Amino acid sequence: MRRPLKPRVRGNHPPALHPDYRTTVLRSPRLAPLSMPSTLSEETGPVFGHDMLGPVDADLTRNFGNDDPIGERIIVLGHVHDETGRPVPDALIEVWQANAGGRYRHRKDGYLAPLDSGFGGCGRCMTDADGAYAFRTVRPGPYPWPNGGNDWRPAHIHFSLFGASFGQRLVTQMYFEGDPHIALCPIVQSIPDPVAIERLTARLDMEATIPMDARAYRFDIVLRGRRATPFEGQP
Amino acid sequence: MKETASQTAGPYLHIGLLPNVAGLPMYNGTDPGAALVTGPTDAARITLTLRIFDGAGDAVTDAMVEIWQADGAGHIPSQDADFTGWGRATADPETGLIRFETVKPGPVAGQAPHVTLWIAARGINLALHTRAYFAGDDGQDTDPVLSRIDPPARRETLMARQDGDTWHLDIRLQGDAETVFLDI
Numbered sequence: 555m556r557r558p559l560k561p562r563v564r565g566n567h568p569p570a571l572h573p574d575y576r577t578t579v580l581r582s583p584r585l586a587p588l589s590m591p592s593t594l595s596e597e598t599g600p601v602f603g604h605d606m607l608g609p610v611d612a613d614l615t616r617n618f619g620n621d622d623p624i625g626e627r628i629i630v631l632g633h634v635h636d637e638t639g640r641p642v643p644d645a646l647i648e649v650w651q652a653n654a655g656g657r658y659r660h661r662k663d664g665y666l667a668p669l670d671s672g673f674g675g676c677g678r679c680m681t682d683a684d685g686a687y688a689f690r691t692v693r694p695g696p697y698p699w700p701n702g703g704n705d706w707r708p709a710h711i712h713f714s715l716f717g718a719s720f721g722q723r724l725v726t727q728m729y730f731e732g733d734p735h736i737a738l739c740p741i742v743q744s745i746p747d748p749v750a751i752e753r754l755t756a757r758l759d760m761e762a763t764i765p766m767d768a769r770a771y772r773f774d775i776v777l778r779g780r781r782a783t784p785f786e787g788q789p
Numbered sequence: 790m791k792e793t794a795s796q797t798a799g800p801y802l803h804i805g806l807l808p809n810v811a812g813l814p815m816y817n818g819t820d821p822g823a824a825l826v827t828g829p830t831d832a833a834r835i836t837l838t839l840r841i842f843d844g845a846g847d848a849v850t851d852a853m854v855e856i857w858q859a860d861g862a863g864h865i866p867s868q869d870a871d872f873t874g875w876g877r878a879t880a881d882p883e884t885g886l887i888r889f890e891t892v893k894p895g896p897v898a899g900q901a902p903h904v905t906l907w908i909a910a911r912g913i914n915l916a917l918h919t920r921a922y923f924a925g926d927d928g929q930d931t932d933p934v935l936s937r938i939d940p941p942a943r944r945e946t947l948m949a950r951q952d953g954d955t956w957h958l959d960i961r962l963q964g965d966a967e968t969v970f971l972d973i
Binding site (some may be wrong): 556561562563564566567568569570572575577578579580581582583584585586587588589590591592593594595596598599601602606608611613617618635636637638639646648650651657658659660661662663674675677678704712714720721723724726727733741742744746753754763775776777778779 | 790791792793794795796797798799800801802803804805806808811812813815816817819822837843844845846847851855857858859866873875891897899900903905907909910911912913915916917918920933934937938948962963967968969970971972973
């Protein structure tokens with residue numbers, strides 16, 4: 555039984571070359587990628603079990619060190635669907651981010667904001683049967699980055715997602731509504747479609763906000779579609 | 790619904806995807822995808838090494854690559870209890886070398902033996918799909934992906950070369966020998 559992938563809609567994504575984001579200049583392939591129908595190699599993918607998750611993997615306020623992290627406590631939650639509108643269950647979601655001051659716990663990040671002994675900046679969770687996910691963290695800070703000018707990244711959380719097939723694999727970034735740096739950031743603005751940028755922008759969700767504890771931000775994610783009708787056929 | 794837009798994995802992808810390599814003790818000390826071979830498999834063990842070069846010819850030393858492949862008998866997903874089929878590794882921060890301890894995949898129905906590669910890095914806006922084939926294997930003339938490559942000379946960019954038990958492939962993001970990337 556095979557479920558071929560629907561062709562990727564290139565206009566949804568940033569082009570490989572976006573000179574305002576300078577690193578793309580030497581890292582963007584210049585030839586068109588090879589069009590091809592999906593094969594079994596892209597229609598299958600690794601399967602992860604909920605039993606791989608530890609009890610605090612999805613709580614970045616507790617999964618590193620012994621101290622409480624500094625910053626605004628938030629919950630990020632949403633659903634993962636595919637382009638046909640079906641929920642994607644058992645999707646592994648990995649996240650990473652800067653701390654509340656805008657500093658990553660990474661040997662190459664030399665920003666002057668301090669590390670936080672209570673915050674690693676890494677976590678993971680999986681979607682449930684309805685495609686729902688949630689994790690707890692602190693709101694990351696914006697930070698400056700070397701791109702030739704006075705460039706600051708909007709506050710963001712990096713997301714990595716696995717769907718049911720390797721061809722659905724996606725890495726992206728989530729932003730926060732109201733952040734003025736979204737409109738100024740060359741990485742965000744590499745996306746040609748303003749609607750697609752809107753969909754990367756999480757919204758405050760007061761219904762999911764936990765009183766006297768943590769505000770909630772909703773970020774729904776859509777992975778590539780697989781054709782609705784499985785068929786038996788040649789590869 | 791439309792697919793969520795991709796964004797670069799950025800320079801700090803290691804803390805999220807390979808935290809233990811990056812010095813964060815997470816997940817009981819084991820990064821996801823760190824081991825493809827998990828037992829005494831009957832399949833032929835190989836080392837697959839990769840290097841990625843940018844348009845200036847410099848090795849990309851911050852990339853992360855995931856591989857997905859058939860088991861030694863050509864089953865995908867793997868039916869070999871000692872082989873997961875999925876691995877994740879990062880480039881050596883000095884040399885850019887990327888190394889996987891894996892098995893030689895068997896031919897998947899209708900396709901020559903190959904390893905699917907998925908590359909994320911700073912400066913790559915949409916992670917890149919490509920493949921490693923094994924130079925000299927049977928079935929490459931009729932492989933559905935290789936046979937679509939025009940001019941055919943560019944097939945060479947996907948051919949790993951053997952040196953003992955190690956197969957090596959250079960991936961070039963730009964230039965005369967730019968690797969064939971897949972719109973998949």
